Amino acid sequence: MKKIVIIGGGLAGLEVAKKLSGNESFEVILIDKNNYNFFPPLLYQVSTAFIEASNISYPFRRLFQKHKNVNFFMGDFVRLISEQNIVETDAGHVSYDYLILAMGTETNFFGNQNIARNALPMKTIDDAINLLNHILLCLEEASRTQTLLGKEKLVNVVIAGGGPTGVELAGMLGEMRKYIGPKEYKAYDQVLGNVYLVNSGPTLLVPMSRKAQQDAFKVLTGLGIKILLNTLVKDYVNDMVLLSNGESIPAKTLIWASGVMARPVSGLSKESVGPAGRIIVDEINLVKGYDNIFAIGDQCIQFSDNNYPKGHPQLAQVAMQQGRLVGKNLIRKERNKWAKPFTYQNKGSMAIISKHKAVVDLPFGSFKGFIAWLLNCSFQIGDLFPAIFFCSLKRYYQESFNKVDQFIEKELADSLVATLETGKSHHIFDPEINSLRAVQMYCWQIRLAISDTTISEIDRPELCGQLRKFFVSGIATSKAVA
Numbered sequence: 152m153k154k155i156v157i158i159g160g161g162l163a164g165l166e167v168a169k170k171l172s173g174n175e176s177f178e179v180i181l182i183d184k185n186n187y188n189f190f191p192p193l194l195y196q197v198s199t200a201f202i203e204a205s206n207i208s209y210p211f212r213r214l215f216q217k218h219k220n221v222n223f224f225m226g227d228f229v230r231l232i233s234e235q236n237i238v239e240t241d242a243g244h245v246s247y248d249y250l251i252l253a254m255g256t257e258t259n260f261f262g263n264q265n266i267a268r269n270a271l272p273m274k275t276i277d278d279a280i281n282l283l284n285h286i287l288l289c290l291e292e293a294s295r296t297q298t299l300l301g302k303e304k305l306v307n308v309v310i311a312g313g314g315p316t317g318v319e320l321a322g323m324l325g326e327m328r329k330y331i332g333p334k335e336y337k338a339y340d341q342v343l344g345n346v347y348l349v350n351s352g353p354t355l356l357v358p359m360s361r362k363a364q365q366d367a368f369k370v371l372t373g374l375g376i377k378i379l380l381n382t383l384v385k386d387y388v389n390d391m392v393l394l395s396n397g398e399s400i401p402a403k404t405l406i407w408a409s410g411v412m413a414r415p416v417s418g419l420s421k422e423s424v425g426p427a428g429r430i431i432v433d434e435i436n437l438v439k440g441y442d443n444i445f446a447i448g449d450q451c452i453q454f455s456d457n458n459y460p461k462g463h464p465q466l467a468q469v470a471m472q473q474g475r476l477v478g479k480n481l482i483r484k485e486r487n488k489w490a491k492p493f494t495y496q497n498k499g500s501m502a503i504i505s506k507h508k509a510v511v512d513l514p515f516g517s518f519k520g521f522i523a524w525l526l527n528c529s530f531q532i533g534d535l536f537p538a539i540f541f542c543s544l545k546r547y548y549q550e551s552f553n554k555v556d557q558f559i560e561k562e563l564a565d566s567l568v569a570t571l572e573t574g575k576s577h578h579i580f581d582p583e584i585n586s587l588r589a590v591q592m593y594c595w596q597i598r599l600a601i602s603d604t605t606i607s608e609i610d611r612p613e614l615c616g617q618l619r620k621f622f623v624s625g626i627a628t629s630k631a632v633a
């Protein structure tokens with residue numbers, strides 16, 4: 152029996168453990184500094200109180216309670232002693248036959264101590280809850296503060312970084328500012344409180360298509376977000392955010408969504424560390440210079456994929472696909488089969504830019520608006536999300552289905568009015584009306600399935616199939632109607 156030690160039970164590490172669970176050829180020890188797995192892409196919703204932290208996290212022990220060959224070890228990685236096949240954690244030493252490094256990244260403040268001390272990062276559940284509490288306390292204090300400058304500092308929010316995290320946060324904060332702030336904080340002054348999104352480059356959402364970038368810009372400016380492009384946050388002193396264009400913004404809240412670097416692994420040879428601290432791996436994710444240590448996900452960089460000669464983007468799908476393949480390859484190795492090289496299957500990228508709007512780039516085109524937002528939910532449930540998050544997202548989905556329902560009812564009513572106005576007879580077999588009704592029926596069925604079923608009863612593949620069908624017919628219908 153081979154002993155596999157995985158350090159980091161994030162999106163990548165968890166996939167390896169899942170792949171090897173129940174396989175008696177392996178004893179798996181999953182080490183993590185937290186006792187739960189969580190889903191980073193939805194952290195921004197926790198930090199803006201749209202969902203609870205428990206909706207995006209799940210305990211490791213419960214995840215693997217049925218699999219005797221997977222054990223959890225809570226500990227913070229300290230160093231690697233590769234000559235002895237041992238890892239040291241703050242809770243003790245663990246030996247291994249194969250080691251898998253999957254500790255992801257940490258926030259990069261680019262050496263600025265003022266920013267590191269006073270800005271708020273967005274990497275962990277603790278960061279998200281901390282940010283939420285910070286914003287709420289600032290709003291409370293603002294409602295008691297009399298001076299204009301004092302108030303302004305408390306209600307202004309500056310986000311550094313116009314990537315997906317910065318854009319998604321800005322969208323949600325824009326919604327809060329527009330709809331929740333004035334209702335719940337009666338003295339809240341919308342003119343005074345601004346959300347600034349500061350980006351060093353000329354466009355938001357750099358990895359996405361030009362169209363998605365423009366759509367995101369439009370939606371955010373529509374929500375009142377002040378976007379500053381080609382601008383750097385240089386420093387943060389006495390609650391003043393100092394910008395590269397010479398201006399400064401008074402703000403007690405600076406959110407740092409600007410850069411990450413791979414978590415360092417003490418004890419690993421210097422030759423195996425590449426750009427931004429990422430560990431250099433070969434085509435099967437073996438760390439350069441080692442034959443029993445793998446690195447996967449955000450923590451590694453791989454130059455062997457022909458489509459990504461400069462390395463893959465640090466995304467959830469890359470991490471999960473690498474984790475799955477390393478798990479499979481370990482099994483293949485046990486069966487004396489050759490290991491398969493990694494090639495990234497890009498299923499598209501998405502960013503949610505407000506409560507019900509998103510931009511989605513798919514291999515066959517891009518979407519925006521509400522349909523894109525629904526697609527995003529579908530991808531996260533169907534492909535990105537482990538089944539455990541399904542129940543937690545019930546509410547999220549129910550809300551979206553209610554909205555689809557309303558949309559369809561309105562379309563049906565409009566179409567009826569149009570047929571009456573044009574004097575054409577309204578036929579029950581009208582294909583347009585029928586496709587709308589079909590979408591509505593799917594919507595009802597799925598909503599019922601979600602609200603009336605417990606997780607163990609949900610037939611996930613069938614439901615996901617239904618969802619896909621529903622979205623495809625939804626898109627076709629909205630195109631037909633438009």
Ligand SMILES: Cc1cc2nc3c(=O)[nH]c(=O)nc-3n(C[C@H](O)[C@H](O)[C@H](O)COP(=O)(O)OP(=O)(O)OC[C@H]3O[C@@H](n4cnc5c(N)ncnc54)[C@H](O)[C@@H]3O)c2cc1C
Nearest residue numbers: 159161162163184191192228254255448449465466467470
């Ligand atoms: C706010 C935010 C939003 C994002 N949005 C998107 C998105 O919309 N789409 C997308 O594709 N990607 C998104 N990403 C990126 C995506 O989350 C990562 O690519 C993915 O999580 C990488 O998986 P990983 O397993 O390599 O690392 P992680 O998922 O970060 O997991 C690392 C694990 O290692 C553990 N760990 C860390 N240090 C130690 C230590 N010293 N000892 C023990 N354990 C340790 C952590 O607790 C964690 O469980 C987002 C990331 C963030 C932070």
